[in-house]
């Protein structure tokens with residue numbers, strides 16, 4: 001069986017202790033490769049390599065760094081089909097999604113920061129003839145980047161690209177649930193001519209590799225995307241070591257649909273925002289609030305459209321949903337559906353596992369699920385499920401829906417559907433979230449700040465925010 005390798009000091013290497021864990025294909029439930037079960041010794045080796053590479057990489061002209069990262073982006077584009085197939089096999093997502101979203105976005109992340117760094121400049125503040133301040137932005141050192149399984153290469157590269165562009169070196173850990181495209185990326189880094197030690201990829205479990213990165217004294221910066229519980233563990237270690245932290249965590253995002261919306265657009269996008277990537281995007285809308293005047297009409301049309309979605313082999317062109325990422329995750333989502341029923345919810349569509357035939361009979365498939373009749377403050381409506389499950393609830397007034405929308409510990413994203421521009425702006429101002437989409441969803445401009453408030457995270461990714469995060473400001477005041 002194929003053994004995935006770590007990428008340390010420019011070379012593909014086996015884990016020091018020689019241990020491996022199984023890698024499953026969620027669409028079949030079969031083990032198809034082995035992942036290094038690395039430990040703190042591998043992290044130590046990677047950190048040493050990253051530390052040794054830092055002086056030269058940080059002094060390499062930004063134009064040279066940009067050229068190498070652009071070469072990497074081109075190689076990702078050249079390998080689109082291979083990478084998309086690998087992502088679909090590792091994660092269970094529809095191949096067409098990996099081809100049109102995940103892999104192009106990974107290339108875009110490298111291109112964006114390769115060019116972004118060329119436009120990133122020092123600020124200066126003049127003190128009217130007395131003095132002038134200029135603020136240098138310097139790379140920090142070795143950065144730890146820890147990423148999740150839902151958008152594997154997309155989110156892995158979203159961290160690595162700005163860290164490297166800014167002149168840092170990196171020790172990165174992809175999710176052990178979906179390691180394969182990070183492994184392929186390491187091959188492409190070698191082909192792109194990334195100097196050895198600049199990027200190091202250590203595969204393995206969160207409580208071993210992730211924890212070793214988090215607590216390493218020579219890694220002063222941690223950028224993490226994943227679950228809120230893990231985020232808390234990272235803060236409790238890295239916070240006390242005064243590390244610079246960026247945490248992009250969970251969401252329980254409201255979709256707020258007013259009577260005066262463009263009905264067809266709101267409906268079409270709500271189907272997408274509920275079930276894209278099997279509902280495994282931190283930005284998916286998982287609580288749908290519909291104003292009473294159109295509630296019945298919207299609910300019935302939403303159920304009808306959801307019934308038409310095909311759950312199937314991720315490689316098939318006509319599959320709308322593939323498999324969820326793992327058996328434990330499927331069981332977690334199913335347990336929330338049971339909880340919803342106990343809490344008085346009615347399953348309008350879905351609510352069960354989908355059994356496919358032939359080689360897919362042991363895959364982890366779930367029917368897209370809509371649940372009605374729950375109170376806004378029950379556990380189903382407060383906790384992140386992270387699967388193809390959404391709830392639908394009526395509301396009457398702006399005040400009422402704001403109260404319900406803002407009632408969770410999360411505050412990542414929201415959508416608002418209305419033709420009334422004043423109402424849209426008022427809602428945007430009052431929603432507790434880092435991102436508000438008005439009459440759209442997941443329309444991404446990579447220059448914008450990306451992240452959440454409350455338990456959805458700390459800090460922002462995207463645009464110059466990420467370059468600010470991956471650099472340290474130094475103010476120099478010159479007396480005139």
Ligand SMILES: NC(=O)C1=CN([C@@H]2O[C@H](COP(=O)(O)OP(=O)(O)OC[C@H]3O[C@@H](n4cnc5c(N)ncnc54)[C@H](O)[C@@H]3O)[C@@H](O)[C@H]2O)C=CC1
Nearest residue numbers: 147148174175205206207210211226227230249250282386
């Ligand atoms: N982007 C998001 O918002 C995501 C949210 N989640 C949520 O989190 C729940 C749990 O999913 P998991 O796979 O367990 O996500 P997770 O948060 O445990 O995994 C994310 C990354 O963190 C690493 N990690 C785990 N424990 C760590 C530790 N102690 N120190 C450092 N790194 C550690 C993992 O190996 C992985 O690379 C999901 O059901 C979902 O609700 C999961 C993945 C992505």
Ligand SMILES: O=C(O)/C=C/C=C(\O)C(=O)O
Nearest residue numbers: 150225248281282283444
């Ligand atoms: O940057 C984006 O466009 C999307 C990011 C999505 C996540 O961070 C997530 O699902 O965890």
